[in-house]
Amino acid sequence: MSGISAFYGGKSILITGATGFMGKVLMEKLLRTSPDLKVIYILVRPKAGQTLQQRIFQILNSKLFEKVKEVCPNVHEKIRVIYADLSQNDLSISLEDMQELLSCTNIVFHCAATVRFDDHLRHAVQLNVIATQQLLLMANQMTKLEAFIHISTAFSNCNLNHIDEVIYPCPVEPKKIIDSMEWLDDSIIEEITPKLIGDQPNTYTYTKALAEMVVQQESGNLNMAIIRPSIVGPTWQEPFPGWIDNTNGPTGFIIAAGKGFLRFIRATPMAVADVVPVDTVINLVLAVGWYTAVHRPKSTLIYHCTSGNMNPCNWGKMGLQILATFEKIPFERAFRRPHVEIASNRFTIKYWNAVSHWAPAIIYDFYLRLTGRKPRMTKLMNRILRTISMLEYFLNRSWEWSTYNTEMLMFKLSPQDQKVFNFDMRQLNWIEYIENYVLGVKIYLLKEDMAGIPEARQHFKRLRNIRYLFNTALFLIVWRLLVARSQMARNVWFFIVSFCYKFLSYFRASSTLKA
Numbered sequence: 001m002s003g004i005s006a007f008y009g010g011k012s013i014l015i016t017g018a019t020g021f022m023g024k025v026l027m028e029k030l031l032r033t034s035p036d037l038k039v040i041y042i043l044v045r046p047k048a049g050q051t052l053q054q055r056i057f058q059i060l061n062s063k064l065f066e067k068v069k070e071v072c073p074n075v076h077e078k079i080r081v082i083y084a085d086l087s088q089n090d091l092s093i094s095l096e097d098m099q100e101l102l103s104c105t106n107i108v109f110h111c112a113a114t115v116r117f118d119d120h121l122r123h124a125v126q127l128n129v130i131a132t133q134q135l136l137l138m139a140n141q142m143t144k145l146e147a148f149i150h151i152s153t154a155f156s157n158c159n160l161n162h163i164d165e166v167i168y169p170c171p172v173e174p175k176k177i178i179d180s181m182e183w184l185d186d187s188i189i190e191e192i193t194p195k196l197i198g199d200q201p202n203t204y205t206y207t208k209a210l211a212e213m214v215v216q217q218e219s220g221n222l223n224m225a226i227i228r229p230s231i232v233g234p235t236w237q238e239p240f241p242g243w244i245d246n247t248n249g250p251t252g253f254i255i256a257a258g259k260g261f262l263r264f265i266r267a268t269p270m271a272v273a274d275v276v277p278v279d280t281v282i283n284l285v286l287a288v289g290w291y292t293a294v295h296r297p298k299s300t301l302i303y304h305c306t307s308g309n310m311n312p313c314n315w316g317k318m319g320l321q322i323l324a325t326f327e328k329i330p331f332e333r334a335f336r337r338p339h340v341e342i343a344s345n346r347f348t349i350k351y352w353n354a355v356s357h358w359a360p361a362i363i364y365d366f367y368l369r370l371t372g373r374k375p376r377m378t379k380l381m382n383r384i385l386r387t388i389s390m391l392e393y394f395l396n397r398s399w400e401w402s403t404y405n406t407e408m409l410m411f412k413l414s415p416q417d418q419k420v421f422n423f424d425m426r427q428l429n430w431i432e433y434i435e436n437y438v439l440g441v442k443i444y445l446l447k448e449d450m451a452g453i454p455e456a457r458q459h460f461k462r463l464r465n466i467r468y469l470f471n472t473a474l475f476l477i478v479w480r481l482l483v484a485r486s487q488m489a490r491n492v493w494f495f496i497v498s499f500c501y502k503f504l505s506y507f508r509a510s511s512t513l514k515a
Ligand SMILES: CCCCCCCCCCCCCCCCCCCCCCCC(=O)SCCNC(=O)CCNC(=O)[C@H](O)C(C)(C)COP(=O)(O)OP(=O)(O)OC[C@H]1O[C@@H](n2cnc3c(N)ncnc32)[C@H](O)[C@@H]1OP(=O)(O)O
Pocket: 115, 116, 117, 118, 153, 154, 155, 230, 231, 232, 247, 248, 249, 250, 251, 252, 253, 254, 255, 256, 257, 315, 316, 318, 319, 320, 322, 323, 340, 341, 342, 383, 384, 386, 387, 390, 391, 394, 395
């Protein structure tokens, strides 16, 4: 058995954010590789009209957990769901549950966060900073705690170009920010947010940076580690390739491009696309949990989980590979045939926005209205363009993350652990990964069946014919208008017509002679 798997055996593990993208993969891998662990406590809130139990039942019965059930049939008994709302100051954990957590927990993995870029600063501070502070307070009272692993982001210092595995101080102390949130009202917070976040692009990266400072200041004697993944993509290998469950990062773009809504983006083709598969991140998380608990480093170590320095891919290459994959694996009921250009010039961007994004959306909505249906395309286009504007910052810059600690840890693992908990990004084949990414988006997010691919191809052909027809009609209309208004256009038109006539007459004459 692998050393890391054995380490988690018999342990009581607390996970926050277990219902999220990374949390699910973390639970799955833990249960599959250490089925003899004692219990996983998960802090969950009710959501979308579902009780806590219903939410967890749905997760454990999903395809992601199919393999787990083969090695751990009693998976439901291993999970202890605890009601908690991390947006409340006391986390809303009952006294009884709190007692159990404080006396039993061995390892904490803190994944919960708001990852929205446009969140109100108050909410982002509450969830990403204050909840982290509260959990640290709890952790300091946990009698059996061996390690506390905090999940941050590689972009918490994205105002810098080169980022080391250290905590960088924030201009304003987290305590001051937390205090000010108590007495400032929402509108004032909104007004001062740009000043507070300074050269950070959004409230998400800003509050994740504040949370790291909180970890540094309030970790006391805890065995702590921070993991900073870059852009987390679908699974590479485990439990199966291509699994994904949200539209964050590049995923929303892939949907919008594959369905033909997105026609161009403002991006730097050579900028590094620092994507890391979620299973790789989780392997590192579990290896760090083991290392922190067993080797007890003297200080809080930070681990970068990135791909750029070891096995770089750039947005240009990634974009082309995504487009090539759409030919093999088309999405169903596309609005237009997928085709995306990269633009950088301001004028070109304005022109393409009008011609390729807004015009088709307006025309289509007009058609929907004419046929008595509710228009929806301009609304969708608005949302897509808003999302693009929020994410463009990351498409036009490159960062360098040093990975000394991550590489050091790789060497500390036994050969077996290196296989079971592989986080070596050098082994990733980008072409294969991107193909599985698109396939995963189609199957797990869009819920499209592979059997529908021939029909999707037919639909692409129809779209191509519609485009030819539309372009020809447009050309003829413009030309007709020109001929009506300009002598020069008329001359050119007569020249072309007489040329064609002579050409045809010549062929008719020569074929009559031959006969
Ligand atoms: C020659 C070259 C050719 C080029 C070809 C190009 C091919 C195209 C692919 C190119 C890929 C390039 C993509 C690059 C993207 C770079 C991203 C970098 C991100 C770095 C992040 C740092 C990593 C982290 O630390 S944290 C995790 C990241 N967090 C996020 O990504 C969150 C970002 N999102 C948000 O903050 C919000 O979603 C926001 C503000 C952008 C939009 O909010 P809004 O309120 O408008 O929508 P939502 O409430 O979020 O969603 C409502 C609803 O719509 C669905 N949806 C959202 N976006 C899309 C979409 N683009 N397409 C389809 N559907 C979308 C969403 O799922 C919701 O659906 P529900 O059913 O209601 O749940």
